[in-house]
Amino acid sequence: MARFSPRSPGVVGEGRGATVGGVSDLFAAAAEERLRAQAPLAARLRPKNLDDVVGQTHLVGSGKPLRRLVEQDRLTSAIFWGPPGTGKTTLALAVAGSTKRAFEQLSAVTAGVKDVREVIERARHRLGEHGRGTILFLDEIHRFSKAQQDALLPAVEDGTLTLIGATTENPFFEVNPPLRSRSTLFRLEPLAKADIETLIARGLQAEGRDATAEAVAHLADRAGGDGRQVLTALEVACALAHPGRVELEHVEAALGTSALRYGRDDHYD
Missing domain, CATH: 1.10.8.60 (Helicase, Ruva Protein; domain 3)
Incomplete structure (x- = not known):
């Protein structure tokens, strides 16, 4: 019977080691490694940068729109739109891993305006104190109400944070026009x-x-x-x-x- 053996390079977690913080950091690193080892296979295989992304070559292939924007550090807010399992979260993490920006993540299912404002406040502090931008990945952005989406507008408009929203729904119907007009739409394919x-x-x-x-x-x-x-x-x-x-x-x-x-x-x- 024919056999199939994996030949492609593996994609593993972030692989952080202990920092200089002492024993507590060693324990934290060990705990992180154990959690990563117990994570579902799909989570363990999430890429760290665009080169490790599987599929979506029309976006991340050499010279393609999303890759060019990331490589030139010119990515503004974006909406990732596509069916389940096409890698919207994975792609957002890979984008963050390919830039020097901080990464924050919220789910529109559980987050509210208070959570959004806290992220914006941290982003302002990070930008002011360290000159470092912030990417906010908002999963299932279509589940945010108009008021919740509007709370993001000022920070998106002035560049305090770069929003990456993910949705399985058509953003022309489910994302508020003011927020959509400030975002680049990227359609992910099966x-x-x-x-x-x-x-x-x-x-x-x-x-x-x-x-x-x-x-x-x-x-x-x-x-x-x-x-x-x-x-x-x-x-x-x-x-x-x-x-x-x-x-x-x-x-x-x-x-x-x-x-x-x-x-x-x-x-x-």
Whole structure:
């Protein structure tokens, strides 16, 4: 039976070591390493910079719009728009890792105006005291009310912070016109099969496993362009196969536990 072994370079966490702060920093670093090791596979594989991003080459390929803006440190506020699992959060983290700006993250599901104002205040302090800009990644920005979105406007307009909003909804309907007009829209596409295969290879490498070609092909065929769900299914398949290689039967069983088809809450189309 044909076998598939990962050949692509792995993408791991930030890998921070201890700082000069003493014993407490050593404990903090050790705790961070343990947390990272226990994180879901999709989280462990998140890239640190644009070069590690899988897919979205129309945005991050050589000479493409988003890459050029980041490389020239001219990125203003942006909206990442696309289906689930296309890497909106991943891309925001990679953008932050490719710049010298600080990174803050909020979810519109749980955050309110108070949280936004606190981020803006920290961004002002950071810019004034250290001359360092701030990227605010706001996941599911479409869930913010008009008043909540309006609270971001002054800081976005004067450059206190760079907003990156992520949404599965059409921003022309769900993002307030004043905020949208101050943001560049970047549309993320479902991952191509070759990109999915690259993710699978990296996932297998991170798990220290190999897999049959049949198992990989079946998983890639069922992915539907959703990188996060394919890595979730792969992680389950690796657990089922432990300690051996991943076979087709493991992938089929794992897919039975994974929602790889878009549901009614996905309004991207």
